[in-house]
Amino acid sequence: MDLTVRGVVRRFGAVTALAGVDLTVAEGELLTILGPSGSGKTTLLKVVAGFEIPDEGTVHLGTADVTMAPPRSRDVGMVFQNYALFPHLTVAQNVAFPLEMRRLPKPERTQRVAEALALVELTDYGHRLPRQLSGGQQQRVALARAIVFKPRLLLLDEPFGALDRKLRESMQLEVRRLQRRLRLTTLFITHDQEEALILSDRIAVMSAALIEQVGTPAEVYARPATRFVADFVGESNLLDGIATEGHGAEVSGLGRVQAGASTGAPGARATLLLRPEALRVGAEAAALPNRASARILETVFLGLSVKLRLQVEGGPEMLARLPLRPSAPLPVTEGEVVPLGFATEDVHVIRHG
Amino acid sequence: MSSATADRRRADPARARERMLVMLALPALLLLGVIFIWPLLRLLSMSVADGTLDQFEKAALDDLYVMVLYESMEIAVLVTVICLALAYPVAAWLAQAGRTGFILGMFFLLLPFWTSILVRTYAWMVLLGRNGVINRTLRDWGWIEFPLPLLHNLTGVLIGIVHVMLPYMVIPIYAALLRIDPDLRRAAEGLGAPAWRAFLRVTLPLSLPGVFAGCALVFVITLGFFITPALLGGGQVMMIAMLIEQQVREFLDWNFAAALATVLLAATLVIYAALAKLTGGQGHGAR
Numbered sequence: 001m002d003l004t005v006r007g008v009v010r011r012f013g014a015v016t017a018l019a020g021v022d023l024t025v026a027e028g029e030l031l032t033i034l035g036p037s038g039s040g041k042t043t044l045l046k047v048v049a050g051f052e053i054p055d056e057g058t059v060h061l062g063t064a065d066v067t068m069a070p071p072r073s074r075d076v077g078m079v080f081q082n083y084a085l086f087p088h089l090t091v092a093q094n095v096a097f098p099l100e101m102r103r104l105p106k107p108e109r110t111q112r113v114a115e116a117l118a119l120v121e122l123t124d125y126g127h128r129l130p131r132q133l134s135g136g137q138q139q140r141v142a143l144a145r146a147i148v149f150k151p152r153l154l155l156l157d158e159p160f161g162a163l164d165r166k167l168r169e170s171m172q173l174e175v176r177r178l179q180r181r182l183r184l185t186t187l188f189i190t191h192d193q194e195e196a197l198i199l200s201d202r203i204a205v206m207s208a209a210l211i212e213q214v215g216t217p218a219e220v221y222a223r224p225a226t227r228f229v230a231d232f233v234g235e236s237n238l239l240d241g242i243a244t245e246g247h248g249a250e251v252s253g254l255g256r257v258q259a260g261a262s263t264g265a266p267g268a269r270a271t272l273l274l275r276p277e278a279l280r281v282g283a284e285a286a287a288l289p290n291r292a293s294a295r296i297l298e299t300v301f302l303g304l305s306v307k308l309r310l311q312v313e314g315g316p317e318m319l320a321r322l323p324l325r326p327s328a329p330l331p332v333t334e335g336e337v338v339p340l341g342f343a344t345e346d347v348h349v350i351r352h353g
Numbered sequence: 354m355s356s357a358t359a360d361r362r363r364a365d366p367a368r369a370r371e372r373m374l375v376m377l378a379l380p381a382l383l384l385l386g387v388i389f390i391w392p393l394l395r396l397l398s399m400s401v402a403d404g405t406l407d408q409f410e411k412a413a414l415d416d417l418y419v420m421v422l423y424e425s426m427e428i429a430v431l432v433t434v435i436c437l438a439l440a441y442p443v444a445a446w447l448a449q450a451g452r453t454g455f456i457l458g459m460f461f462l463l464l465p466f467w468t469s470i471l472v473r474t475y476a477w478m479v480l481l482g483r484n485g486v487i488n489r490t491l492r493d494w495g496w497i498e499f500p501l502p503l504l505h506n507l508t509g510v511l512i513g514i515v516h517v518m519l520p521y522m523v524i525p526i527y528a529a530l531l532r533i534d535p536d537l538r539r540a541a542e543g544l545g546a547p548a549w550r551a552f553l554r555v556t557l558p559l560s561l562p563g564v565f566a567g568c569a570l571v572f573v574i575t576l577g578f579f580i581t582p583a584l585l586g587g588g589q590v591m592m593i594a595m596l597i598e599q600q601v602r603e604f605l606d607w608n609f610a611a612a613l614a615t616v617l618l619a620a621t622l623v624i625y626a627a628l629a630k631l632t633g634g635q636g637h638g639a640r
Contacts, residue, residue, distance in 0.1 A: 078540070084540035088558045
């Protein structure tokens with residue numbers, strides 16, 4: 001079922017945790033709230049789950065106004081950061097808990113629990129206690145418990161934080177597959193931008209109690225609306241300059257930079273974003289409209305690519321990322337001075353710098 | 354090779370730490386051994402000083418002594434149940450109270466600990482007597498015509514002992530409740546549980562280790578109570594510790610007193626072991 005949050009404000013004393021948040025999650029969609037700690041994303045999750053009542057604004061599930069409804073009547077499945085499995089109940093009892101609370105008859109309960117455990121591939125673990133399971137297994141139990149009662153909405157509160165990297169990646173994909181298969185409307189909270197890019201249908205980036213931008217991962221990455229979003233999602237080169245005629249901007253040290261879109265009224269301040277992978281180095285750079293010359297301060301080998309820290313002569317420090325082939329040697333060495341270039345369409349103009 | 358293993362064992366920091374802890378505990382252990390365990394064993398051995406079990410036979414066959422033991426157990430059970438009923442809500446409130454509430458609650462809870470048990474018992478006599486504060490007030494308000502029998506009976510003894518024992522019940526339950534992750538309650542509510550079902554299915558079972566610990570403490574300590582029943586019972590209530598004292602002080606029958614003490618100690622240990630076993634079966638970490 002779709003979720004609509006309208007004008008939600010929540011204050012704690014002098015601190016405003018949510019300063020008027022609007023958000024819509026379509027039915028079957030996975031929307032990620034991405035933000036640093038303290039941005040208000042956890043408060044927003046609590047408001048949606050019913051653990052916090054907003055000072056202003058409304059929360060709707062479908063057409064029903066649930067702003068004041070207690071958590072138990074919202075039919076929302078939630079996976080907590082630390083899973084919050086009941087330690088004295090077995091895996092099967094944990095998963096059966098929401099069904100027990102809904103007074104489902106025993107045979108149906110047993111069957112639904114078995115289905116949910118099969119879904120998360122824990123069929124043979126029903127009789128175990130949570131502490132006898134690994135972190136990844138506990139997480140799958142928490143997930144089974146959150147979906148077994150066919151909730152109207154699934155909430156995931158940084159569920160992958162406690163897992164090691166490999167397990168985290170496989171769990172992310174597993175959750176994604178499950179969510180798509182069951183067409184679960186899902187609100188996912190994380191501070192990990194990489195995770196957000198991998199999992200989401202859409203991302204809402206939060207900062208300082210407000211949502212800065214909502215968009216698909218590709219939109220948020222390629223066309224961030226604000227400087228904060230550009231900086232928080234992915235790696236970035238942010239160039240401050242003065243707009244000139246014809247989609248250009250004057251950036252100190254780089255001269256006139258040609259952008260793919262309007263940079264605003266001439267003479268106004270303009271912020272330009274260049275993702276590191278947009279930069280070209282060496283012979284390739286010569287044919288590009290925006291050019292400079294830079295010294296390579298540092299190279300970081302990353303397997304698939306090499307990351308370069310560059311000092312533009314008389315200008316800013318910049319990051320570049322060049323793709324690598326396993327057989328090829330590094331195309332550059334530290335200390336070398338190289339030509340640098342980038343295409344106009346790769347320069348994104350941030351409107352509300 | 355064996356000396357290499359020995360070297361490694363000596364160098365093992367965990368073992369070195371363990372050895373140091375044993376050394377540090379040694380003075381206290383020695384002191385306990387000399388001033389507690391040794392006299393205790395001496396006393397217990399007096400119960401069989403004449404080489405027979407006659408003293409125990411006397412304790413087991415005489416209705417009076419059996420009655421006293423039974424009544425002591427009954428009082429201990431009643432006190433435990435009353436304490437549990439009073440303490441759980443207090444502990445639950447303390448566990449979720451803010452800083453101020455917690456300090457205030459703990460202050461009132463621990464206040465009795467800083468007051469001599471004798472003073473407290475006499476205070477209860479002032480409150481509960483025929484012309485005590487309570488009876489006089491109730492009569493002044495016209496709620497009662499004749500004074501309620503609050504002192505020199507079981508009621509008075511129970512009130513006095515419960516007052517003394519309450520903190521022993523509140524604190525273990527409070528500690529157990531505090532260890533429960535608040536997200537568990539939230540999870541239960543989010544999954545559809547009304548507050549009372551979340552309590553019965555999640556909070557209560559997870560607090561059981563604290564409940565058992567509190568019950569064991571209260572029961573065991575109450576079983577050996579002396580001053581409170583002696584003063585508030587006014588001779589109408591006899592507990593086993595009073596009986597032992599009477600044997601020593603009035604009849605100078607050390608051997609029989611030792612036999613009664615042995616019975617009390619054995620009963621205590623058996624009940625404690627039973628409760629410990631129950632607790633062991635319930636000993637889930639809250640996280």
